[in-house]
Amino acid sequence: MDGQGLRLQAFLRRFFRPAGDPNLARINRRRTMFSFIARRMTVLKLALFIAGYVWIFSVPSSQLDRGVYFDENALQPGQVNAYWNWKEVHDADHFLGELEILRDSNATSEQRSQFIMNEFLRIGLPASTQNYEFTGLSKGLNGTNVYAILRSPRVSGAEATIISASWISRVNEGDGTLNLRGVATVLALSRFVKQYSLWARDIIFIIGDGYMEGMQAWLSSYHGVTQSNLRAQPLELTSGVVWTALNIDYPGHSLSHLGIFHEGLNGRLPNQDLLNSFQYISRRTGVPVVLYDHKDELDLGWLPDNIRNHPEIKTYAAQARNLWRHVRYQASGRGSGVHGLFHQYRIDAFTIFAVPAAGPHGFHSLGRIIESTLRTTNNLLERLHASFFFYLLTSFDRFVKIGNYLPSVILISVAMMFGGLQVWVDAAWMERRLDKHEEGSTGMVWVRRRRPVLEAVSIVLGTHILGAACFFFLSHKWYQSLPFTSPLLWVAAYILPLAVPRFFPQNITDNIAPLSLVLKAFNLCLSSTVISIISVLNFSLAACLAVALGIPLSVASSSSNGAMGMVRYTMYIVLGFGWLLLDETRKQMIWDWDILGVWLLPFLCVVYYPLSLQAALVCII
């Protein structure tokens, strides 16, 4: 054993410190290594791409996720007796009746908020309303929020918890279905919690007008953030720092499952402990929990029976469906509901969505679950922290850890970086047939040539400036008012870059590398950097970018055939700017940017479109 160890040691020493000059040995070793990698670059790149894509598509499998657990011991979920009972259900029904009368009489939002405020006041809570109005692009969008604050007994009022409901439910991303039962639940809860002295912090009840905009106005005012296109009344009542918030959405008549919606604006996620506590409490209370509103199994009727019923396939399909929904919410930056607005102020929030059904649950179960969840967050001594913010929920009780999902995108980004560096190196060398009369000829030799860096950098900068200009037009007021602006902008974005080859005429010489190669190298390295940075901030967006840009940018090449080059150019422009022609998507993105400050529109214009435009230019230069 000892002898073996010594032998191994000797071997290692020989390997790392061979006889002779150690520096020389190191330099040689490094050379060998680099040339080894360089010679197999294509294989390596391909392997990285394949590994990355396979990894991305295996994230939903049950092999990469694990069951959820609690990290914060102070939470102690489900350890209390819930006092919410039929009396409170009766209250909620009573409030619901009143709200239905209001709905049927087509009450204005002013009347509605006045009514709700009076109900809060009658309960004995200080309450107030807040008028808001958006100007600029969304001129005329206005409403009235109403809120009440329970000044909890015995506490200093330096901390608060929020219970909120928006007037419009999140059904079909706020299609206008009213959240009457959600509002009734909040009213009944406010009456209920006032009977107890056990709250460790103030509780704020908010009924936000509209779907997202009301809450955005309220939160901006509460945190003293000014938004240039928002005129919101200052809040008369304030409380302390908010750590957690629950948003209640109950659009149906009864509920069968409770759904969790958790994605926030610009890819932020709430602390996972909050979601874990809720699902634990809900299941203990007897109400099944689902992620989003996915209560029905996915229909896989087109698959053969024996594959469809395989448990692994079934799990994969269900989890892939959840993840796809997650990716759509997170990558769009819009979040999945009103709770998403809270995250920007470091408030952990999620929506409890009562999945509409004919039964069997209703106010009774929902109230008990909310009460217990509130008691759990009430136990917190400090903000939810630890690094429980990086996760992908594959199901309500299973999640993928950051270590299991992040490498997929990073691998693709590394492959792109390697590709970029390879192109960069290739651009510097040219193979040339050796003149006959030179001595020691071996046929072919490698010649160095100059790389036109300045030109490539100016093209890259130019594309980003063009993207910024597009963004400026898109977010301008008259863009919406004039007709045919989108096709015009699209055509402009398509035609303007065509002038680039005229500015950089190609003089094909042996001494200078073709501009397209250098541009491609820059393009690949830049995209790779962008993807790796985004992967930590908004994994879904990074994954979408990796899939959309990874292979396409790597295969961009100039074509001697002009028509072929134009076809490729067009394809890249469609890839990068095609979304502009999708009317609904574009309008939604502009609204999101204008009202909520979602970064997707500027990102697409200033980063994503220029990246694909650079690849497009590679094809025609």
Place this chain on the structure above:
Amino acid sequence: MLRTSLFLISLLLSSVFCLENINEEFEEHLSIKSLRDGRVTSSFSFTTLLRDAIPRDPRTLAFDDDISQHYTLFPLSLGQILRQYAITELHLTLNAGKWNYDTWGYPDEPDVGVGAELRAWMAGDSISSIDERWQGVRNALAGLFCASLGSLDEQRTTSPRLSFPPEGALPDWGLPHELRHASHASEHVCTENLTPFLKLLPCKSLSGLATLLNPHRIFDADWHGIGLHVLWRPEGVEVRLNVQLVSDPLRISAQGKQDWSFHSLFDRKVEKACPVASSTRVSVELPNSGVYRVYPEPQEIKDGKAYYNLKNNNEAWNIGTMWPTDFEYRICHAALSPPDPALVPFSVTRNLLGPTQDRGELSIVLTNNQQDTLQLLYLETMPWIVQFYLHTIRVHSDNVPRDDLVSNISYVLPVPHARPATFESVLTLPGRSTLTFSMDVAKAFLRYTEHPPDAQRGWDLPPAIFTPLNQSLNEPMSLGSRVYTPSLLVDLATPDFSMPYNVIIFTCSVMAFIFGSVFNVLTRKFIVVRLDPPRNQSASRAEKRLENTDSDTSNELNTSKSGVH
């Protein structure tokens, strides 16, 4: 025989008792008031007067022989502390909750700041002697009241100029008197503070009004606080112990009625009077309107208050008030009835705005509820972790910039890691107006050892204090009743003190290492250069070629293609 001797001894004792009583006087008083929002405030005060006593002259601290301390009613443990550190005036309050001035009005005892607040007036010829005694007295009181008053250290101690004038008189020893003030908003008051508090009373909680001090009920009240006040008047040294609470009968009984009685509020009755108290009185403020019944029948009604003397009666007392109807909260019907006017001349809200952890904005909104112009003394005693930018002070009156409304600013700069800032100024509120005062603040970046346990909670900032200045032509300026704002919580940049924090540190080290290596590879190139003198022509040529391969301008042929350049 035994019985006779016992009788004699007790007779002797009682005569001593009576003799001593001439110099010491103990009074207890309870005032109860129903509030507009259905709550009930009860304010207990237990006053002991030590006649003809004067505080200790600090110059005698050098000599060990102080006068001997013999008290019968005056609490000895407190007397020892007062004399040991030569304290002239002392105020200690431990409160929980947020006093709602607008609907509850001014409290009977004005010191209602949340958490612990301690202030003392001390005479002294040198600052160091005062600071030493201040440290001594807060440690001694921490021991006496089982409260963490020891944390009211230099980082929380201030000496505001105007806001806390002495309540009693200051002896004229030819020495300057100094004020030391400190508050700690996150200190919680609980049973362990009440028990030593009750021990300072001559009857403990066995008889008299102190019987009602049931910890289960006091610490369940919406607002509760205990206070100790020592002050000197020419007739002697006065110690006033007080307990104040705001209970919610609507929450306790869940009957929808605001009825209260000793039994419902405290779960106790006054069974017997304290024998050594010279007076035991209860006053009940009668509601302004409505039908109600106060029981038992008051002995005296004066100025809208019913008075009871509990001294000369051996029955159990259960004073209370009943209403025939359920309590209803006032609601406002749009413009028909404006919300109830506030009960105080001005209302305050104070907030720390801004979502980031490095900057913020301190915003104060003051509303003058009267027609007359109000002048307010505004005091901030801010720990150094929140630093003011005085040049950013913005004052708006009804949204019109009015910089002239802030005057007489005095500012003691904070010293990082050592001393808090003291900011005092006078704000002028025009009649029926809303004044907005805002100031940018910077949030400090702490050393990692300075973070408290549960670091992610943030730091509690002490309340601000507003005192109206009553100015009239022929009288000197006097101060009105202090108004405390609620405390604030500030988020500072806080590392995650947990396992992932270590992971982040480790990952950062690895990243730095990888970056270094990669950067090295990208920017430098290692080649072999032989430095020994050339032996022959061919060797030197070979070396020359090797060198040239590295120069970028060279067009020399290279036989191998290098990997990453």
